[in-house]
Amino acid sequence: GADNGLACLHDEDYDDPFNTQNLNSSTLIFTGGRKSESLNGEWNFCVDLLDTGLRQKWFSFTPEAPEEKTEPYDYDPYVGETVPVPSCWSMLKDKWYFFEGSAWYTRPLDLDEQPDDERLFLRVGAAQYDCKVFLNGEFLGNHYGGSTPFNVELTKQAKQGRNWLMLCVNNTRTLDRVPMRNTDWFNYGGIYRDVELYRTPKTLISDFFVYLVPDSSYDKIAVELQVNGPDKTPVIVELAELGIKVEVPIDQDGFGKLTIPAKPELWSPENPRLYSVSATLSADRIEDQIGFRQIEQIGTDILLNGKPIFFRGISVHEDDEFTGKVLRDEDLEQRFQHAKELNCNFMRFAHYPHDERAAKMADREGILLWEEIPVYWAIDFKNPDTLKDASNQLQELIKRDRNRASVVIWSVGNENPDTDERLSFMKHLVDTARDMDPTRLTSAACLVNHTKNRIEDRLIQHINVIGINEYYGWYEENFDDLIDFLDNSDPGKPVVISETGADGYIGEGKLEKGFFSESYMAEVYRKQIATLRQREFVKGISPWILYDFRVERRQNMFQQGWNRKGLIASDKKTKKTAFKLLADFYAELKAKN
Numbered sequence: 001g002a003d004n005g006l007a008c009l010h011d012e013d014y015d016d017p018f019n020t021q022n023l024n025s026s027t028l029i030f031t032g033g034r035k036s037e038s039l040n041g042e043w044n045f046c047v048d049l050l051d052t053g054l055r056q057k058w059f060s061f062t063p064e065a066p067e068e069k070t071e072p073y074d075y076d077p078y079v080g081e082t083v084p085v086p087s088c089w090s091m092l093k094d095k096w097y098f099f100e101g102s103a104w105y106t107r108p109l110d111l112d113e114q115p116d117d118e119r120l121f122l123r124v125g126a127a128q129y130d131c132k133v134f135l136n137g138e139f140l141g142n143h144y145g146g147s148t149p150f151n152v153e154l155t156k157q158a159k160q161g162r163n164w165l166m167l168c169v170n171n172t173r174t175l176d177r178v179p180m181r182n183t184d185w186f187n188y189g190g191i192y193r194d195v196e197l198y199r200t201p202k203t204l205i206s207d208f209f210v211y212l213v214p215d216s217s218y219d220k221i222a223v224e225l226q227v228n229g230p231d232k233t234p235v236i237v238e239l240a241e242l243g244i245k246v247e248v249p250i251d252q253d254g255f256g257k258l259t260i261p262a263k264p265e266l267w268s269p270e271n272p273r274l275y276s277v278s279a280t281l282s283a284d285r286i287e288d289q290i291g292f293r294q295i296e297q298i299g300t301d302i303l304l305n306g307k308p309i310f311f312r313g314i315s316v317h318e319d320d321e322f323t324g325k326v327l328r329d330e331d332l333e334q335r336f337q338h339a340k341e342l343n344c345n346f347m348r349f350a351h352y353p354h355d356e357r358a359a360k361m362a363d364r365e366g367i368l369l370w371e372e373i374p375v376y377w378a379i380d381f382k383n384p385d386t387l388k389d390a391s392n393q394l395q396e397l398i399k400r401d402r403n404r405a406s407v408v409i410w411s412v413g414n415e416n417p418d419t420d421e422r423l424s425f426m427k428h429l430v431d432t433a434r435d436m437d438p439t440r441l442t443s444a445a446c447l448v449n450h451t452k453n454r455i456e457d458r459l460i461q462h463i464n465v466i467g468i469n470e471y472y473g474w475y476e477e478n479f480d481d482l483i484d485f486l487d488n489s490d491p492g493k494p495v496v497i498s499e500t501g502a503d504g505y506i507g508e509g510k511l512e513k514g515f516f517s518e519s520y521m522a523e524v525y526r527k528q529i530a531t532l533r534q535r536e537f538v539k540g541i542s543p544w545i546l547y548d549f550r551v552e553r554r555q556n557m558f559q560q561g562w563n564r565k566g567l568i569a570s571d572k573k574t575k576k577t578a579f580k581l582l583a584d585f586y587a588e589l590k591a592k593n
């Protein structure tokens with residue numbers, strides 16, 4: 001038949017027409033204050049392991065024009081099974097648990113007549129990893145990167161009446177992507193964050209960055225704006241609570257920047273003060289709640305608003321026993337509640353960009369954040385496409401979250417082998433972060449030289465804060481080596497212990513002592529706390545991890561598909577003994593400050 005595999009996708013000599021990578025978040029980065037129509041809800045759905053849909057072009061006919069259907073297609077996108085969006089298909093049916101490949105999402109889009117001066121955008125909060133977008137049979141582009149939002153303009157293709165939107169989402173792990181094949185978290189698939197439709201005027205404010213100028217004078221706010229469209233009139237920026245209303249001139253490229261004298265109350269964990277900021281350009285208006293603060297690194301110190309700070313942290317994944325990567329508001333609130341019970345002032349969002357609602361909550365809750373992209377372990381550092389993917393994810397994350405006062409660190413990687421290619425790859429990412437954002441520190445979980453038992457990583461010269469994942473008492477069986485390790489290291493920069501911990505299994509068949517017992521886990525925490533507290537250059541700790549999380553690679557009888565290093569079990573309720581040890585330690589540090 002026609003589908004004989006000759007035009008097989010991913011065959012080496014096949015030029016994949018759907019791999020354009022032209023979608024990103026750049027036209028509609030800024031959604032704050034805009035009204036949207038939710039496209040969440042039931043979508044028609046079909047898994048497509050063999051990519052038959054792309055070869056047979058399942059998207060090419062619509063029910064309104066059945067004559068375009070020239071052959072008996074192997075799937076009808078307009079009838080049949082549905083799934084909710086957002087969701088992870090892995091969680092919906094047992095037979096989809098390990099499914100890795102393409103899946104098709106289809107839904108109608110009924111539109112009124114579109115006013116001439118209106119633009120229409122589809123925004124996808126996140127789809128893991130590759131998402132191809134089709135409207136009324138036309139391919140509009142694809143997006144790489146499973147954890148950052150992207151948008152696609154539908155103005156030209158959308159028509160009055162019934163339209164059909166199809167998204168082909170592929171969660172195949174590949175060697176050239178970020179992340180690559182091997183990770184220590186579950187490979188969920190699907191559209192797992194909100195899908196929305198936005199209407200804007202012809203000219204819109206597409207990007208908006210407002211920050212306290214980081215020159216230690218605390219008396220200037222900078223505004224940077226990007227405008228998309230023909231109108232180049234000034235944008236009015238208002239910060240009513242500070243008595244500010246200014247016009248920001250826009251240049252020919254649509255860019256505008258202004259520095260304004262202002263003395264805002266500073267944002268901090270103790271006083272998470274946010275200000276309403278708005279920007280108006282004719283009919284377009286956006287709003288945000290923004291905090292102003294300064295974070296800097298001097299020698300081995302980290303300073304918040306000029307005062308040395310210690311990060312009392314905890315690491316967390318985006319994972320749920322029942323919904324996978326879909327986190328409801330209550331889930332996120334509970335997460336901050338647990339962090340507060342631990343007396344934390346800091347969280348590490350590992351190992352990829354988390355839901356954008358989480359950073360907004362952290363702004364309100366007064367929790368400092370480390371945000372990160374999935375440059376994890378040995379990705380393909382010599383491949384320019386891999387760098388492009390990583391860099392795009394970093395830029396999308398920064399643009400999404402750079403108005404969040406809570407975010408103080410951009411982390412560009414986790415435990416990557418120290419090769420020349422990796423060094424230049426990572427330096428490129430650090431430079432990108434600095435160019436786009438002068439108001440945050442850079443970091444990465446760096447390397448330990450295990451022979452010399454010391455911190456040793458050429459990347460350290462390029463970043464502000466050295467993240468160290470150390471598992472003395474767990475993967476490194478001799479705990480006392482931690483003492484040597486710290487003695488041997490002289491990093492000259494602040495070190496944040498970005499991971500430490502041990503598995504503690506508390507379900508049926510649990511052990512009283514030894515590896516995987518809760519008491520052993522607690523013992524590791526006791527020793528870690530006693531040792532780390534004595535080191536001058538250790539300026540923060542974010543143990544691994546708040547909750548047990550699902551992962552394919554952990555299959556012994558205590559794990560059964562879960563990494564059990566959580567201070568709280570996978571039910572997100574049951575606390576292990578180590579929880580209180582850490583909470584008490586942090587309470588003591590907090591009292592001293």
Ligand code: GCB
Binds near residue numbers: 351563
């Ligand atoms: C690490 C990784 C983290 C793992 C953790 C572990 O070093 O960064 O992703 O989950 O160790 O539990 O082994």
